[in-house]
Amino acid sequence: MRNSGPQSGPLLAALVAACAVLGSVAVVVSGPAASSVIGPDIGEARVSFGEHSARVVEEVSYREGIERVADLALVDGRPIGAIDNPDVEAAWAIVDSVWPDSIRQDLAQLSVVSERPRGLVGVVHLGGNGGWILSLDRADLADEVLVKETIVHEIAHVATLSPDSFTFGTDVPCSGVSMEVGCADAESVMARFAERFWPDGMATGLSADYVDDYAASGPHEDLAETFVAWVSGWPVGSPEVEAKIEMLSTDPQLASLAASLELRLG
């Protein structure tokens, strides 16, 4: 998950820059504090097929205040048919420009949502068929920098919380590393990251150890935000953050994704 709540560091600078270019008034940083929205939004979708079964759209149970606007079912990461909703069209244009070919098959659905009050930018859920559902808030779609960085963040989740190395749930048997959202298989990059940088499961309390405030909300968010910092080339002045990027860069899949994303983000 990624929220537009209080941010610090390069992301905020990017947001301010974007606002300045657009000449707009404050359009961000209106959400709840990041610490108040940590929870099950990244996880296994509580999926139902209901009235949308004809379109093979899965319904996700979002947190309170989030409303579904429209969905786009995907096969191998591509739309099944024509896109007839302007919000979906705008969202898909950004996703299609960023999402690497090597993990296209993992993307099963794009959903556009709306939250009141503002907070969410994007979130991924693991759907019932093993594919991922990416949801983006339509209110942010004009802010391409924010949305692209959020997609990179969600891609980090897709790569490191995939069913072949991670089991969602709060009470799952775990021989690897147990986390708030589930169990990371031993020796997986998520497990190694959590063991090294979150040895007791708690944030250090030192802001310099994290790329931004949201990264300090949990090991999986730390990994995802650090991946964004790496791919986006945020200036890093902290040895701890440098060590995190160095560790992630030794993982072959993340290194490959980072190279693809750097090309796609230009």
Ligand SMILES: [Zn+2]
């Ligand atoms: Zn996240």
